[in-house]
Amino acid sequence: MDDMTNELPLLEFRNVVKNYGSKRVLDDISFTIGRGGIVGLLGPNGSGKTTIIKLINGLLVPNMGEILINGMPPSKDTAVIVSYLPERNYLPDASRVCDLVDFFADFYRDFDRVKASEMLTRLHINPKDRMRTLSKGTKEKVQLILVMSRRALLYVLDEPIGGVDPAARDYILETILQNYNESGSILISTHLINDIEKVLDDVIFLSEGKAALCASVASIREKHNMTVDELFREVYRC
Amino acid sequence: MLGKLIKHEFRATGAWVALLCAGVIVFAGLTRLFMLLADMMELFAIPMGISMFFYVLLMIASVVVVVVLNIRRFYKNVYGDEGYLTLTLPVSRWKIIVSKLLVGVTWSLLSGLCALLSLLIIASSQTLWQTLGEVMYYLGYAFDEILYILRMPAPLLIVEIVLMAVISLFSGLLMCYASISLGQLFTGHRLLGSVIGYIGLNTVVQIITSAFSFALTLTQGVVLDFEELLQYSRQIDGFTAFNLQVNIVLAIILQLFLMAGYFTISNAIMKKSVNLQ
Structure with missing residues (x-):
């Protein structure tokens, strides 16, 4: 990669507006995410977290504004460098785990089969099992393993730890920390801040369709003298 | 990438169509066998009737079911939850349509061919x-x-x-x-x-x-x-x-x-x- 691309922000939202019908979900939102680091996308339900993530992955088109990923608008070219974990079970039920590994290896050149099979073994998932026979939590683990086995520039994880047990949660966070590409970034949306706070470098707080706060976790601790979780509870007090 | 899409499309949808086609052919063969036996022994008219019934049912079903499967596949794989996977692949969206279209038409042709072949078996x-x-x-x-x-x-x-x-x-x-x-x-x-x-x-x-x-x-x-x-x-x-x-x-x-x-x-x-x- 040359110096030019390294200076570009990895992800940039410029005055993005998104409406669902007459309802405005994102209201002129702007933020950037640099290279390297883990960013928490935080906000209460309905604050636009999933909308932002869908926009990054081209599953929605903004009404106004611009989204740039490594300098490119969301397209099949950005899908090459973005590894996306949706917030639901999205893998075909009839497929075996090993079929899905083949599928990912076929379509994503940055997919690391060795890493995927290591993680499957570690979490005691049989590659011959069909998705429909797995529990909800195990399905989530398979999804996360596939997504994290790519050497992507930007990982976008929508509620990655919601359905799994605390022990697996620790392993998954550890996996996320260890496995991601050093020059890449991870964007994690969640409201389980407490569990994830220790791995976050930066946070973006969403409020009413705007980025209410973009700051590093260190500066939050310094400036407000509280954890991100405490600040979140304070900012979004009902 | 179109080739890969087509390959995985065949893989994901092939089992059902193969099962249907095999069913039609097998029941055509069985019916034909019982027809031959029934010519020799009256008793075999009963299994022949049953087999014929399933054959006709399967034959009609195979044509209808392939159409339904093709439509369902598109709906589920593009606009259902699987769409989160399909629509975020690093491929152009038109290639997704083309791959599903080519494979779907292939299955329709294949089920038609099976129906024809089964008719020839019965008619032999x-x-x-x-x-x-x-x-x-x-x-x-x-x-x-x-x-x-x-x-x-x-x-x-x-x-x-x-x-x-x-x-x-x-x-x-x-x-x-x-x-x-x-x-x-x-x-x-x-x-x-x-x-x-x-x-x-x-x-x-x-x-x-x-x-x-x-x-x-x-x-x-x-x-x-x-x-x-x-x-x-x-x-x-x-x-x-x-x-x-x-x-x-x-x-x-x-x-x-x-x-x-x-x-x-x-x-x-x-x-x-x-x-x-």
């Missing part, structure tokens, strides 16, 4: 071959009559008929894709939306087709009524025959034009207005 007795021969004879007679009316070489007409059949397979499936995609423009009740989309699309196509044939009638003074044509087949002059030849080609072009329309609708919605639930 003297009397049934005779009946089949008679049917073929009358079909040939009708074909000769059409050739006489149109005054065109037989190979060309065969090519046109085959082309028309294949195009209508493609066009039919693409129309379903477009209807499903139109349903996505609704906020809720998207399946109902797809049905409304289908009805709407059908109405528009009817209007276009009617306008098209009306325009042809005006310019050529020919009434496109097949019954009337057969009735007056001996009186048709060279000019009319030529017009009819042109009309077949125009009908093919119209179908292609409609296909392009269906494709554009699906592609545009998948690109610009997709909003998975």
Whole structure:
């Protein structure tokens, strides 16, 4: 990669507006995410977290504004460098785990089969099992393993730890920390801040369709003298 | 990437179609076997009847089920939860449509071939071959009559008929894709939306087709009524025959034009207005 691309922000939202019908979900939102680091996308339900993530992955088109990923608008070219974990079970039920590994290896050149099979073994998932026979939590683990086995520039994880047990949660966070590409970034949306706070470098707080706060976790601790979780509870007090 | 999409499409959908085709062929074979046995021993008429019943059921089902499977596959894999995977692959969206279309049409053709093959298995007795021969004879007679009316070489007409059949397979499936995609423009009740989309699309196509044939009638003074044509087949002059030849080609072009329309609708919605639930 040359110096030019390294200076570009990895992800940039410029005055993005998104409406669902007459309802405005994102209201002129702007933020950037640099290279390297883990960013928490935080906000209460309905604050636009999933909308932002869908926009990054081209599953929605903004009404106004611009989204740039490594300098490119969301397209099949950005899908090459973005590894996306949706917030639901999205893998075909009839497929075996090993079929899905083949599928990912076929379509994503940055997919690391060795890493995927290591993680499957570690979490005691049989590659011959069909998705429909797995529990909800195990399905989530398979999804996360596939997504994290790519050497992507930007990982976008929508509620990655919601359905799994605390022990697996620790392993998954550890996996996320260890496995991601050093020059890449991870964007994690969640409201389980407490569990994830220790791995976050930066946070973006969403409020009413705007980025209410973009700051590093260190500066939050310094400036407000509280954890991100405490600040979140304070900012979004009902 | 189109090749990979097609490969995985075949993999994901093949099992069902293979099962159906195998079922049709196996029951055709069983029925044929029991027919032979029943000729020797009356007792075998009962299993023959049962096997025949399942054969007919499967045969009808195989044609219908393949269509349903094709439509369901598109709906689930593009606009259902699996869409989160399909639509975020590093491939152009038009390639997704093309891969599903090619594989879907292949399955339709295959299930048709299986049905035909099973008929041949059942018909592999003297009397049934005779009946089949008679049917073929009358079909040939009708074909000769059409050739006489149109005054065109037989190979060309065969090519046109085959082309028309294949195009209508493609066009039919693409129309379903477009209807499903139109349903996505609704906020809720998207399946109902797809049905409304289908009805709407059908109405528009009817209007276009009617306008098209009306325009042809005006310019050529020919009434496109097949019954009337057969009735007056001996009186048709060279000019009319030529017009009819042109009309077949125009009908093919119209179908292609409609296909392009269906494709554009699906592609545009998948690109610009997709909003998975």
